[in-house]
Amino acid sequence: MSPRPSRAGRVFAPLLAVAALIALSACALCPTRLPPPHPHPPAPAALSERLAELAKGFDGKAGVAVEDVQSGWIAAWDGQSLYPQQSVAKLWVALTVMDAADRRLLSLSDPVTVRSADMSVFNQPMQKMLVDDGYQTTIDGLLAWAIAQSDNAANDILLREVRGGRAVRRALRQRGMGDIRAGESERALESDIAGVRWRPEYSFGQAFWEARDKIPLAERQARLDAYVANPKDGASPIAIADGLARLDRGELLSPAGTARLLQILALTQTGPLRLKAGLPVGWRIAHKTGTGQDLGDESTGYNDVGLITAPDGRTYAVAVMIAATRRPIPDRQAFMAAVAAAVAAQHDAG
Numbered sequence: 001m002s003p004r005p006s007r008a009g010r011v012f013a014p015l016l017a018v019a020a021l022i023a024l025s026a027c028a029l030c031p032t033r034l035p036p037p038h039p040h041p042p043a044p045a046a047l048s049e050r051l052a053e054l055a056k057g058f059d060g061k062a063g064v065a066v067e068d069v070q071s072g073w074i075a076a077w078d079g080q081s082l083y084p085q086q087s088v089a090k091l092w093v094a095l096t097v098m099d100a101a102d103r104r105l106l107s108l109s110d111p112v113t114v115r116s117a118d119m120s121v122f123n124q125p126m127q128k129m130l131v132d133d134g135y136q137t138t139i140d141g142l143l144a145w146a147i148a149q150s151d152n153a154a155n156d157i158l159l160r161e162v163r164g165g166r167a168v169r170r171a172l173r174q175r176g177m178g179d180i181r182a183g184e185s186e187r188a189l190e191s192d193i194a195g196v197r198w199r200p201e202y203s204f205g206q207a208f209w210e211a212r213d214k215i216p217l218a219e220r221q222a223r224l225d226a227y228v229a230n231p232k233d234g235a236s237p238i239a240i241a242d243g244l245a246r247l248d249r250g251e252l253l254s255p256a257g258t259a260r261l262l263q264i265l266a267l268t269q270t271g272p273l274r275l276k277a278g279l280p281v282g283w284r285i286a287h288k289t290g291t292g293q294d295l296g297d298e299s300t301g302y303n304d305v306g307l308i309t310a311p312d313g314r315t316y317a318v319a320v321m322i323a324a325t326r327r328p329i330p331d332r333q334a335f336m337a338a339v340a341a342a343v344a345a346q347h348d349a350g
Helices: 007-029 045-057 086-102 125-129 139-148 152-161 165-174 186-194 207-213 217-229 237-248 255-266 329-349
Strands: 060-068 074-077 111-114 135-138 284-290 298-309 315-325
Touching: 045 060, 045 074, 045 329, 060 237, 060 329, 074 237, 086 139, 086 152, 086 165, 086 255, 086 284, 086 298, 111 139, 111 152, 125 135, 125 152, 135 139, 139 152, 139 255, 152 186, 186 207, 186 217, 217 298, 237 255, 237 298, 237 315, 255 284, 255 298, 298 329, 315 329
Parallel strands: none
Antiparallel strands: 060 074, 060 315, 111 135, 284 298, 298 315
């Protein structure tokens, strides 16, 4: 005969059962655990060799990654190192906004009033829209400014709308996006790189440049070197290319969110002489550029990443990132165009 349970056992057994049910319910609410990544098939040897040739021949630290969206192979050069993203990181803010829209935490049609106090630094063409009462737009309008025009103020407002960088990092983490750092506002990132303390007046005219020029040259160089070595907005070319491929495959957002973000990326007006310049007639591109600060003849964070599509519909995710170089702009653009041309040539070769 089984021994009769003790009084303590009779008391705690129901409590343990309730605790177990609570734990199971809590687990049901946890994010789904991502499956382990599938092994990628081998990339075409000729393309890998061509990317290595181009990167080695470029005078500067450069990384490249190309992923075939359909088959999943990845060809890369220095593809796992962290490179400064600069405005490429706007892509992940946009992803977070679209995710919030998918979850009905906001609507792309929500009205937003942009005021002078919302301005950021460097490129912000939206500033010309300001009048005495501000500029009336929507979340969707801000996305178009941030991606297609690379407007820094629009990006910072969107970051505020999703409640900051923590939300961006959470969205990336939940999707298993790999080595991508994001969530810094343009104000904070560029001020930190330059070594200045942000002030609202830096949003207008040449005030930011003038404040930056007062920083001792040695200090500016040290800060810029530190940023390139360990960028707060760093990402690996492979992680970016894979993220773009997954976006195109519809793995990151709802069908509607995916379609809208890809549509905005296709409207990008910056960097027409980067990747786009290397594409043959009939190819399409949806992309995001990034351009960092200069010091003397040294340029940092010069990038272009995107999805290029052949006339037959085959799509490739491409990330070309230059951490630092002293080569002039035409040489940087030519390097990026040559990568796009190499991908197109590989496609045509079959």
